[in-house]
Amino acid sequence: MQHAWRKLVMSHKETIGVLLTDILTGPLGVSADQLEDPAGWIEEPKDKKMGDLAFPCFRLARVLRKKPNLIAADIMEHLEARVAETAGITGVNAVGPYLNFTLDRAALAADLIPAVLDGSFLARRPDKGEKVMIEYSQPNTHKAFHVGHTRNVALGASLAHIFEWNGFEVVPVNYIGDEGAHIAKCLWYYRTYFDGNIPDTNLGEFLGELYTQATLKLDFNLLTRCPMPKVSVARVAEIADFPDNPKLKIVQVDTGEKTVQVVCGGTGYKQGDKVAYAHIGSRVNGRQVGEISKNGVPSKGMILSELEMGLSDDKMQLKIFPDDAPVGLPVAEYMRTDALPADVSVLEEMERRNHGVAETLKLLEARDPEVYALFEKTKKWSMDEFHAIYDWLGAPFEHYFFESDVGGEGKKKVLEYLEKGVLVKSEGAVGADLSEFNLPFLLLLKSNGSGLYSTKDIALAHEKFDRFGVDRSIYVVDVGQSLHFQQVFATLLKMGYQRAKKCYHLAYGIVMLPGEEPGAPPRKMSSRDGTVILFSELRRQLVETVTAVHLEESYRGVWSDEEIREAAEVVAKSTINYGMLNQDNGKDIVFDMEAWTSASGNTGPYMLYAYARTRNILAKLGDFDRNSADWSLLTHETEQDLVATMEKFHKVAERAAREYRPQVICLYLFDLCKSFSSFYNHCSVLRAETPELQATRALLVDAVGRVIKKGLDLLGIETLERI
């Protein structure tokens, strides 16, 4: 069924276009081929007060060789009479270079409001025949779920609703990270160190805590200020000039065992100084130290600067130890902290811990009965918690993918395409040369043959299209993965998988915390520093603050405790969801618990409040004569605003899907709710001057409430009948 309201608005532009064409090609003498399509130039004025539609005369300036505002005046002369006899348009005036048209709002309201009330306006759009998969959330098991993750969930869930409403067939899916080193670390810590009691609740967060503890155990900077094996104290035995290069010196270094020659570019040392010497084969800041030769002068190992040791920003100054530093002693031991007992070797302890994690990983991969059983048990702890969180947030999932399920298939595919010559070997590893796409090499198999994140994504993409038959695949993943997905999609294309063109990475910015002092820049959350806001904590604090600040005084004793609790939960959810969505996808969000819970202005609770007010009016009013409504009575500025704003709903929802931006719905709802609040303070329904006006306003209020509710629905936000 065609909606009358839509035809009406479309026809306004066409009607005006015809009028303008008549006048321009007639009295003003513009030839038709110079005119193109005036209806297409019509836009909406920035300020609603100026009118409903505007025609800018700038482009005509060139054709007519006249100033735009004079052209507007010329057209006006002929236009006014024509407009007066045109139905649907109530007025026109020339403002500078613009012609502003006012539409017949009573006619608009007469079409729109009944359509809202009978449900046809807000009904899901006709089926588009396109199946869209939306992958979001992707949490790692054995890690904590925190505020940052809620942005992803809010975005994904909202997009699912928005696409659904726009007539797409939506398949919302999750992709669980249940494989990899993080799990080995967590389980290693649990088996090696944990001796407390397992809590009764929040087992997922408990695992996250174990994981954090594990990373602390593996942060060797806590054991020594120089966590580098194969770096030891050495003595500068002799310094000689380098031929033809005054910046370099040839240094003979006494390591305690032998004397080696090093070409050194650093400064601030002299013969006899004690320095940090990195042996061949050691790793310095991730780089392997090898034997090199500079202009034919061999150099074995390197002498570390203060920068290389992470002690200062000075990249030239070599680290010099006091004279009593024993030559040959590993620097890791020399610079140890007091975290370990003195009789425990730092290097041995580092080795022991690294080995422990590696062993756990091996046992996991080999499905050792004990370790694997522990893995499955703990994985369930995480999954149970995830499900509870999704349930609370209202996030739908139709299917769960698991990393552990796609790894094997990924490897198979990579080897198959290596065989075909599409993928190549490089430095012992396998990957895709993407230079034809102007992208860097994508590693797909490590030199030891094991797969990576990218390997799994190759298999996952196939699975999505082949098994679920989707036409489009959206990945909601943070912006840090942009290059990764460009590479994955390009690799798929290179493998001849044309449907990679229908893959889209929706990149969003991360969630930050406000600076510690006013004016300080926002900071990243870090589980290590304990600055992460865990989900349970977020929920608890939000509900608590909402109750204390807004519900306690007004409703305790008036509502049941149960109703207060439920209201607090709904408000808390709206706060977090709306806050996460009402921001440009790509930009970082600063999550300020205090600011978010204060809940005034452009926030979720503001929308809920506006909605509850619409319901409250109707509840107080009770029955009224719906047939006595007279749309021409809606003359107040705020009433006309509401009608005009409601009308935009389809355009907004369509745009939100097209641009993958739930935010446009937020902006729209804020606009609508603000108009309603203004209306609420200016026009009373219960005390309307006449029964007709009262009935008309009541229907308007009802319609506005429904549009707000539907908009919030698309954002994944529930409403309350009263707050």
Place this chain on the structure above:
RNA sequence: GCGCCAGUAGCUCAGCUGGAUAGAGCAUCGGCCUUCUAAGCCGACGGUCCGGGGUUCGAAUCCCUGCUGGCGUACCA
């Protein structure tokens, strides 16, 4: 080094494919509750749209360039 993203009011942010006097919220300061819920409404204050060029009748918007910040740059996920 290279690549991507960003820089708009004291703070947090809108500003759609270039259009009218650059807009909100918060904060600050004034008003409005015996009348439908004050989580609200009305008003005031507040801007060299990072700098510099260019395209255009017209630039916060497009192009170039510089500065600043963030992120990413093959054996982590």
